[in-house]
Amino acid sequence: MADTAIINEADEFVTAGFTGSPEELIPLLQYYQNTYGYISPPGAEKIACFLGISAAKVFTVASFFAQFRFKKPGENHICVCLGTACHVQGGDELSQEVQEHLHIQSGDTTPDGRFDFEEVACLGCCAQAAVVEVNGKIYAKMSRDKLRNVLEQYDRA
Numbered sequence: 001m002a003d004t005a006i007i008n009e010a011d012e013f014v015t016a017g018f019t020g021s022p023e024e025l026i027p028l029l030q031y032y033q034n035t036y037g038y039i040s041p042p043g044a045e046k047i048a049c050f051l052g053i054s055a056a057k058v059f060t061v062a063s064f065f066a067q068f069r070f071k072k073p074g075e076n077h078i079c080v081c082l083g084t085a086c087h088v089q090g091g092d093e094l095s096q097e098v099q100e101h102l103h104i105q106s107g108d109t110t111p112d113g114r115f116d117f118e119e120v121a122c123l124g125c126c127a128q129a130a131v132v133e134v135n136g137k138i139y140a141k142m143s144r145d146k147l148r149n150v151l152e153q154y155d156r157a
């Protein structure tokens with residue numbers, strides 16, 4: 001049974017164009033996250049088995065890169081910028097507002113799966129500080145009150 005599962009998993013990766021070379025670890029992690037949204041423990045096992053390396057190595061390499069997620073993402077993705085420009089303009093207060101509103105910490109997803117939240121170093125629009133991004137939409141020159149209104153809009157959506 002386990003052998004069948006491994007063959008099926010290998011089929012998925014082969015179909016996606018991978019050969020099983022350990023050098024494919026990063027592209028395979030990217031493929032897996034694009035397909036499933038995050039790198040789960042079973043996902044790391046699948047990748048490790050396919051490449052002939054340990055799951056520990058998969059996690060060690062993946063955790064080196066900020067692009068990889070290890071928790072299931074929410075339906076709505078909230079990023080609060082804590083880069084220098086946003087920090088000066090109250091980024092920490094915005095992060096606090098999200099934490100109090102959703103009752104989660106950076107890197108977590110709400111239990112109902114509606115929201116995940118992440119603090120990031122810079123969203124590339126420092127002149128608009130303080131900046132929050134929700135589902136790819138930039139909210140500029142944010143204050144705690146403005147952010148509360150935005151979060152309430154998504155609550156009702």
Ligand code: FES
Nearest residue numbers: 081083086123126
């Ligand atoms: S520091 Fe926040 S967008 Fe650059």
